[in-house]
Amino acid sequence: DTGVSQDPRHKITKRGQNVTFRCDPISEHNRLYWYRQTLGQGPEFLTYFQNEAQLEKSRLLSDRFSAERPKGSFSTLEIQRTEQGDSAMYLCASSQRQGAEAFFGQGTRLTVV
């Protein structure tokens, strides 16, 4: 599968624990996005990378959230001290250039208990 891949697909964690998700974009896509989707809602923008530079962050991205894309390829999203309200589907997307289609990964479903 040469699409956007995310790992893990599902994560159950206890409140207060830290979690990290990984996204591997389509090869040579220099743009990478993280979105969060809750049940019955559309994806909400979290952050955006162009190569290794994080160019935009949503106000939704509190100081417990951090994202990296150190070599301009894969990206990680870490949530520290998880809360029940963090339970959602975390989607990653990538695109090749300005104005190009964004392809989504299958997402990581996080459940905080």
Next chain:
Amino acid sequence: GENVEQHPSTLSVQEGDSAVIKCTYSDSASNYFPWYKQELGKRPQLIIDIRSNVGEKKDQRIAVTLNKTAKHFSLHITETQPEDSAVYFCAASTDTGTASKLTFGTGTRLQVTL
């Protein structure tokens, strides 16, 4: 920031009928408007998109129209089939090179009945 509203939230049509989903956006600088289809438990997939320099675009049974003056755009699906049943999301983006986020609507659950 951008705000995208989408209607209706649910839509039920009989197989063979047409379905129309409407979205409005707030930021007049938005210039890219994709539509995504999301089946249960699956990733959103782009089905059609339109840019601000075009008023209408068609791809087989799917068409999208854009009215920049009124800041609204619509998805039209003709001759609906059961496999069209899914949640459809509209989105808007101002792609300036350094800013490129999509703002999504809340989705429309389309049910095509036999």
